[in-house]
Amino acid sequence: xxxxxxxxxxxxxxxxxxxxxxxxxxxxxxxxxxxxxxxxxxxxxxxxxxxxxxxxxxxxxxxxxxxxxxxxxxxxxxxxxxxxxxxx
Numbered sequence: 001x002x003x004x005x006x007x008x009x010x011x012x013x014x015x016x017x018x019x020x021x022x023x024x025x026x027x028x029x030x031x032x033x034x035x036x037x038x039x040x041x042x043x044x045x046x047x048x049x050x051x052x053x054x055x056x057x058x059x060x061x062x063x064x065x066x067x068x069x070x071x072x073x074x075x076x077x078x079x080x081x082x083x084x085x086x087x088x
Contacts, residue, residue: 051066
């Protein structure tokens, strides 16, 4: 594989946007706006974890997003962020 083909394949990788250091420090201190930003950052991942495939009697597949599980995952994320300690 030559260099041109390799760069062509890697050009379409998604760029992951990281949370800033200030947001992380503020979230560990318990600031509400920073916690909302953290939850919004992980929203797609939480949605994916809280979705389930359901099958009807004809074999059709339906995607069900469980709101109770989603809320539980968000609460555990908040609890984990608040327990996290950073030595500055």
